[in-house]
């Protein structure tokens with residue numbers, strides 16, 4: 201139970217910018233995969249405004 205990899209990453213292509221990225225989950229064709237940047241754009245951190 202001692203694998204060298206801390207986490208299993210899967211190669212995927214961002215559905216937004218088309219850049220290659222790695223995701224900690226298995227890419228599903230039914231769901232678009234976004235890279236870190238696009239993912240952050242899609243789901244921005246909660247702002248304290250309001």
Ligand SMILES: [Zn+2]
Pocket residue numbers: 214215216217218219234235236237238239
């Ligand atoms: Zn992207």
